[in-house]
Amino acid sequence: MASSSTIRRDWALDFDVDDVVRSQSADPESVRAHRPKFIELSERALADGLNLIEPVVLMRQLPVATSRHNRVMLANGSHLTGPLITEHLGGAHEVVVMLCTIGDKLGRKAVAESDTNLSYAFALDAVGSAAVHALSAAACNQVEQDATSAGLQTSLPLSPGMEDWGVDPGQREVFSIIDPEEIGVVVSPTLEMRPLKSVTAIIGVGADIATKGAICDYCGLRDTCRQKIV
Template sequence: MPDSELKIERSEVLRYLGYRGQALTPELEAQIDDVSQMCLEAAKPRWAFEVFPVEPGPALRGVRLLGEDIRRHLAGATHCAVMAATLGFEVERVMLRLGQRSTFSEMIFNAACTALIEAAADACDGQIRDYARARGLVTGYRYSPGYGDFPLEQQRAVLGLIAADTRLGITLTDSLLMLPKKSVSALVGLYPEELGVKRGGSSCERCENRDSCAFRKEGYGCGG
């Protein structure tokens, strides 16, 4: 589950920092690399997924999934994986501390964390794909509470399906923020191959709000 092989690409960090080809000094590049290294040292990327048969509704182990969009998304899926990934709390401690010293470093650290949690979610996604392939199925892309008309209020039930609290330490605030903040939850449909479901890379890359997304601008990601 945890994977020390995850990397933080400088180009990804720059992307989350809103970089648009400005001239970079060697100092700035070195600072980004140093802070990314700090992030790798503090982070404890971990994830878990569990695969459920899709019940009519659609529902997963009795949890009815609400909204047209998720229904359409899972149409034809025989199974659905519920996944969650997180970097743990230590990165948040380091970020609080860095912020005390330098907002500049805090900001770069935040972007490095976003790049890393995306990498962790992709790694989990990859394991789900392997699981599916072994059963002659293909996977769709990650879909999370809060996308389209799939209500954010279902976040608690979705995380509950895989006991993300006791297994990964992910909890929700009353306002439905995931803690640790650098966490991702998603549903991944498993479809019979003949349906011809297409999948791409991370969910951001396929999202229609990709270019205007302010979450990405702030270096958070929307949790998908």
């Protein structure tokens, strides 16, 4: 595939009110039984928030030049480092680097509501969290489908902040490969992204890549996260 960046905006996001509830660190089944007004507020936030989501994914796919000593070198001279990287991308022929964001309209709405209706603002923020999670999943699924169609395999999606691949250097490495400003994302000196509901990920593609474990196995929140994949 070409090494130039691609931008896609036509995403159908698959998430519902239960995902919004989980993004508020609550269990949907328990909340439905004991706090019906919480569900009603989350449903209202979801209905309002859907109109404010502007999903977009920036993606770049590059050949792997070499992989050794906890470092994957890409054909354009950039690199990805750390034991997590070589564990999962060591057999990759190419690496897909992506940035997903839902824009800032929903975030601005949540901030505007926070002065007068904090619970609703929190629910709107949770809609944003669920939406960007769904967007990232959709983008990763598309990469996997494209690879499968070509007779190839994919690694687990890896994101800066996972165990053995910290936010720094992870985000710096990602943004040496793709330019976040192409889709309106600004990165601060401390590597915080704005809009806040933005995530980065990388996926290895190759003929013989062994998928090791699940994404949540490499996350520091795996014992408490409501979004855990089982």
